[in-house]
C-alpha cells in the first residue's frame with residue numbers, strides 16, 4: 001500500500017493507556033512536541049479495565065494517616081512478595097528500585113492531574129499501608145490524564161494503529177501507522193519513540209510462543225492488547241523477559257451488557273471529590289450502594305464458595321471437575337470458557353455478610369449475594385427447582401437437573417470420592433451466578449530496558465531513540481502485590497517520556 005502521508009514531531013508515543021499518557025505528559029513538560037497514537041477509538045487500555053490500585057509511599061494520604069514511610073522500605077517489601085513465591089531469582093530489583101524511588105513524585109503528579117484516591121490500605125507483607133484506590137473507578141485515569149495531556153498540547157490521534165518501527169542506521173526514527181481511513185502514515189520522531197502499547201494478554205501468537213496453547217486459547221479481559229509494542233520491539237532486536245509469567249486464567253463474572261447511569265457518569269473532579277468526602281465521612285451503608293455499582297461489574301468469585309458447596313457447570317449444563325482445584329483452568333477448556341456457579345440457600349444465607357463475600361476489590365469493598373441481586377440481575381438467578389434455575393440461566397434443563405441429581409447422589413454414595421466432603425445442593429430456593437468466564441488478566445513479559453527505559457537490542461546494545469514503558473518496558477519485573485503494575489506504568493512512562501524528549505542523536 002502506498003504511504004499516504006508523513007508527519008514529523010519530536011516524540012512519538014505508541015499507546016494510550018497509563019504508561020503512554022504519563023510518557024506523553026512528561027515529554028511535553030520537557031519541552032517536546034508530542035504525538036500520541038492510540039489504535040482504539042478511546043484512550044484507556046488495561047489501565048481503564050483495572051481495579052485502580054496504585055501503590056506508592058510518602059503520599060499525602062500516608063502523611064494524613066500519620067504513616068512514616070520511604071522508598072527503601074517499599075523496595076524491601078516488594079522483594080518479600082517475590083520471595084514468598086520463591087521467584088526472587090526471576091525478578092528485576094534494579095528496576096524495582098526505580099519504581100519505588102519514583103513512586104512519591106508519580107503519585108503527586110496523578111493528584112495534580114485531578115485524580116482522587118482513597119487509602120492507603122494495608123496489604124501484607126507491606127509493612128505499612130501503601131495501596132491507594134482511585135475514585136470512582138479506573139476510567140478516571142484516561143479521562144483525567146487524557147484531558148491533562150490535551151491541555152498541555154499533546155496531539156492525541158485515536159483510531160491510529162502503529163504497525164512498524166522505522167529504524168534508520170540502527171536508530172529508531174518513528175513508526176508507520178494505519179490511519180483511521182485505512183491509509184498509512186509515517187510518523188517521524190526528531191527525538192525519541194516510546195513504546196507503551198500494553199501487554200499481549202489478547203495476543204494469541206505471543207501467548208502461544210511464551211506460554212502454551214491452553215493459555216493462547218483463553219480470552220483476555222482486554223482483547224485489544226495484542227502485544228503490538230512488544231512485537232515491534234522484538235522485530236528490531238529487543239528481547240522479552242519473563243514472557244511466560246502470566247496472570248490467569250482467572251474466573252470473573254462477565255461484564256454487564258448495559259451500564260448504569262452512575263457507571264456512565266464521567267469521573268469529573270467534582271464527582272470524585274464528593275465520593276472521596278463520602279468515603280471519609282459517611283457511614284459505609286450509605287456509600288455502599290454507589291460503590292457496589294462499580295465493584296460488581298467484572299469481579300472474580302471467591303474460591304471459598306466452592307468449599308462451602310457451590311459447583312460449576314458449563315454451557316451444556318455439565319459439571320467439569322472438582323471446582324476446588326484450579327476451576328479457571330478447567331473452565332478455560334469448556335465452550336467459550338464460560339461457567340455458571342450453582343448453590344442452594346444454605347450457601348446463599350452464608351454469603352450475605354462478612355466474612356463471606358462473593359467478590360472483593362482489594363480494600364475498596366466486598367460484594368455479597370444481595371449486592372449481586374441488586375446490581376447484576378443479568379447474572380443473578382434464583383428459582384425453586386433445578387429446572388426453573390436452568391431456564392433462568394438459559395442452559396439445557398435436563399442436563400442441569402441430571403448434573404445436580406448426580407452430584408447430590410455422589411455425596412451420599414458410600415464409595416464415592418466426594419462422599420461427605422461438601423453439603424448437597426438441595427435447600428430451596430436454588431441460586432446461580434453466571435456466566436463467569438476464564439480470562440487472562442494480564443501478561444508480564446516485557447522488553448528488556450535499561451534503568452533509563454531505553455530498549456536493549458542485539459548484543460546488549462541499546463537501540464538509540466527507542467524507549468519502552470509500562471507493560472512494554474517491564475523488563476523482568478514481576479510487580480507482585482496490588483498496585484505495582486499501575487505504579488510502574490505511570491513511573492516508567494514519566495521517565496521514558498522525559499528521556500525521549502531529551503534524546504539527542
Ligand SMILES: Cc1cc2nc3c(=O)[nH]c(=O)nc-3n(C[C@H](O)[C@H](O)[C@H](O)COP(=O)(O)OP(=O)(O)OC[C@H]3O[C@@H](n4cnc5c(N)ncnc54)[C@H](O)[C@@H]3O)c2cc1C
Nearest residue numbers: 015017019039045046047051052053162198470471485486
Ligand atoms: C482486570 C484488570 C485489573 C487490574 N487491576 C490492577 C490494579 O488494580 N492495580 C494495578 O497496579 N494493576 C492492575 N492491572 C494491571 C494494569 O492495569 C496494567 O498492567 C497497566 O494498566 C498497564 O499499563 P500500560 O499503559 O502499559 O498498558 P495499557 O493500559 O493496556 O495501554 C496500552 C494501550 O496501547 C494501545 N495499543 C496497543 N497496540 C497499539 C498499537 N499498535 N498502536 C497504538 N496503540 C496501541 C492499547 O489500545 C491501549 O490503549 C489490572 C489489569 C486488569 C486487566
